[in-house]
Amino acid sequence: MTENNNLKELDSLYVANTYAKFPVEIAYGKGSFVWDNEGKKYIDMATGIAVNAFGVADEEWIKAVTDQMLKYQHTSNLYYTEPCVKLAKLLCEKTDMKKVFFCNSGAEANEGAIKAARKYAKEKHGADFYKIITLVNSFHGRTITTLAATGQDSFHNDFLPLTEGFLYAEAGNIEAIKNLIKENKTAAIMIEVVQGEGGVIALDKDYVKALYELCLENDILLICDEVQTGNGRTGMLYGYMNYEVMPDIVSTAKGIGGGLPIGAVMLGEKVKDVLTPGTHGSTFGGNPVCCAGAYNIMSRIDDALLNEVREKSSYIINELSKAKGIKSVTGMGLMLGLETEKDASQFIKECTDNGVLVIKAKNKVRLLPALNIPKEVLTEAIEVIKKVAQ
Ligand SMILES: *Cc1c(COP(=O)(O)O)cnc(C)c1O
Numbered sequence: 001m002t003e004n005n006n007l008k009e010l011d012s013l014y015v016a017n018t019y020a021k022f023p024v025e026i027a028y029g030k031g032s033f034v035w036d037n038e039g040k041k042y043i044d045m046a047t048g049i050a051v052n053a054f055g056v057a058d059e060e061w062i063k064a065v066t067d068q069m070l071k072y073q074h075t076s077n078l079y080y081t082e083p084c085v086k087l088a089k090l091l092c093e094k095t096d097m098k099k100v101f102f103c104n105s106g107a108e109a110n111e112g113a114i115k116a117a118r119k120y121a122k123e124k125h126g127a128d129f130y131k132i133i134t135l136v137n138s139f140h141g142r143t144i145t146t147l148a149a150t151g152q153d154s155f156h157n158d159f160l161p162l163t164e165g166f167l168y169a170e171a172g173n174i175e176a177i178k179n180l181i182k183e184n185k186t187a188a189i190m191i192e193v194v195q196g197e198g199g200v201i202a203l204d205k206d207y208v209k210a211l212y213e214l215c216l217e218n219d220i221l222l223i224c225d226e227v228q229t230g231n232g233r234t235g236m237l238y239g240y241m242n243y244e245v246m247p248d249i250v251s252t253a254k255g256i257g258g259g260l261p262i263g264a265v266m267l268g269e270k271v272k273d274v275l276t277p278g279t280h281g282s283t284f285g286g287n288p289v290c291c292a293g294a295y296n297i298m299s300r301i302d303d304a305l306l307n308e309v310r311e312k313s314s315y316i317i318n319e320l321s322k323a324k325g326i327k328s329v330t331g332m333g334l335m336l337g338l339e340t341e342k343d344a345s346q347f348i349k350e351c352t353d354n355g356v357l358v359i360k361a362k363n364k365v366r367l368l369p370a371l372n373i374p375k376e377v378l379t380e381a382i383e384v385i386k387k388v389a390q
Contacts, residue, residue, distance in 0.1 A: 007037075022352060029056030032373045034357070042352070043381040045369045046359045050196075050228050050335065053255040053297050055370035061258045061296050068292035075288065077281065083291035090298055091266060094237055097250060098272035101265040102286035106227035106253035107141025109263035112280060113190070113251040114145060116267060117221045118165075120274045121187030124219065129185040132223075135171040139197035140190065140225055149190060152198070171195070171203060174210045181218060188221040188249075189214075193239040196228035199362035200330050200337025205243055212245035221248040221271065227263070228335065231255035232301040232371050235310040235333030242332065255371075258297040262290040301371065309333050309371050312378055316367065319382050325389030330364070334371060337364035340389060350388040356381045 004010060007025050025037040032055050034044050044056065054061055068083060075081055088100040101112050114132060121129040132149065134140065140149040147155055148162035156162060167184060169176040177189065189211060195201045215222040222245065229239030230252035236242050238250060248270050253263035261284075267274070284290075313333045320338060321329045327339040340347045344365050351358050351365075359366050367385075369378060 022348075022357075024352060024357075031055040031058070032370050032377050040355065042355050042357045043377055043384075044357050045351075045367050045381050046357045047255075047368050047370050048259065049359065050233055050254045050368040051257070052259050053231060053233075053371050054258055054300065055372065056259075058258065060300070061293055064296035065260065065289055065293040068289050071288075073287075073289050074284070076283065077286060081286065081288045081291075083288040083295060084286035087291045087295045087298065090295060091264065094298070095250065095266060096246070097266035097268050099267045101267065101275060101280065102291065103263040103265070103282040104253075104261045104284050104287075104290075105141075105263050106225075106251070107143045107146045108282065109227060109251035109253050109265050110140045110146045110149060110190075110225055111143060112263075112265035112275075113223050113225075113249045114149065114188075115280055116249055116265065116271050116274050117188035117190075117223060119279065120221060120271045123274070125185070125187075129187050130165050131167055131184045131186045132165060133167045133169055133177060133180050133184075133186060133189045135191055135195070136168050137171060137195055137198040137201070138168075138190075138192055138225075139195070140192075141227075171201070172207050174207060174214070177211065177214060181214065181220065186218070186220050188223050190223040190225060192225045192227075192229060193243055194229050194234060194332050194335055196335065196366075197361055199364050200335060200366055202330065202332050203243075208240075208243040208245055212243075212247075215248075223247060223249040223251065226250050226252040227254050229332075231298070232306055232309055233333055233335045233368070235306055235313055237301060237306065239332070256297060257290055257294050260290040260293045262287065262294050305371060312369075312373065312375070315375075315378070316382060320385065320389075323386045323389050334367070334369050334373075336367045337361055338367070338385075338389075339364055342389070347388060351385060354384045354388060356384045358385070 027037045034042050118130050134149045134151050136151040138151040140146045145163040148166045151168040224240045224247040226238050248268040250266040317329050320326050325341045330337045347365050
């Protein structure tokens with residue numbers, strides 16, 4: 001009997017069926033291009049869901065990662081390691097946050113943020129101050145607690161009961177938050193400044209500022225989930241920097257590692273010392289290879305690059321908001337959502353057939369190109385998208 005080498009069949013036999021996959025087998029890539037196993041070339045406008053910040057197989061990042069790999073790949077958090085400390089220092093210097101806890105994913109970063117907020121509120125206000133308010137249509141992860149934080153019932157239904165203590169407010173409605181705070185002993189409010197999985201929807205500026213002021217007045221912590229919006233994606237280093245607010249806790253993951261799994265919980269002045277020995281941890285957290293790669297990525301997201309991100313964003317918005325078959329363009333920076341006349345899944349299929357990889361967010365087509373996508377490659381992708389839209 002010959003061995004079955006059909007990847008699609010083997011995947012459906014052996015890999016848990018948790019993802020609706022596109023029928024594309026990625027073989028290799030370079031920068032903003034990837035090739036499938038049949039040699040077909042695509043422009044990558046999805047970057048592994050905002051992960052490959054500098055595209056695929058970026059030389060500088062590979063060097064940073066492999067240099068560290070040749071020294072040692074892991075030690076545990078029982079010893080001091082340079083990549084972890086260097087990255088934490090860089091993040092604090094760039095954000096004015098004070099300390100960083102490292103972990104491996106967005107959900108784990110949000111778990112850490114929630115734990116830090118609960119412990120702070122317990123010590124400051126009492127054990128019954130544990131409620132956390134999140135927004136309707138938010139997405140914060142898939143663990144039982146971050147599912148509870150996620151304000152979308154459709155994610156909850158099969159996994160009840162979830163972690164207790166989460167309340168949901170309609171985004172944009174400051175009165176709704178005020179009422180929740182009045183009636184509930186609240187530790188924190190957690191937001192994505194641009195709701196990603198919820199359909200690439202940016203929160204209103206005045207609303208976020210009002211939220212921030214409400215938090216200050218009531219000693220409620222503001223947590224920004226910057227897993228997707230972080231690390232240059234919105235045209236600022238972190239999404240909240242578009243809003244003139246200062247969160248107490250920032251969680252991030254996705255793009256920070258440039259393709260390796262790493263998450264971070266950045267702790268501001270109020271909460272910097274709330275996590276003490278034994279209260280939190282993660283075996284792989286601060287892994288030296290991931291941190292060395294992330295340090296390379298984070299040190300390259302400078303003002304010049306952010307400026308480029310904003311320019312490319314304006315270009316895309318200008319081109320697509322007037323394009324036939326596109327009803328609206330939402331989002332910020334290089335995190336954009338297209339409301340299309342065609343069904344989004346059909347639209348994505350046609351883009352894929354025409355050599356452009358894009359993904360979905362709710363009923364929208366989502367664009368998440370590499371931060372350094374060359375302008376001429378971006379132009380080529382936008383022309384395909386315009387053609388498909390008609
Ligand atoms: C992707 C995402 C998460 C979950 O991140 P994982 O690394 O998949 O656990 C959490 N919050 C937001 C805003 C995200 O976009």
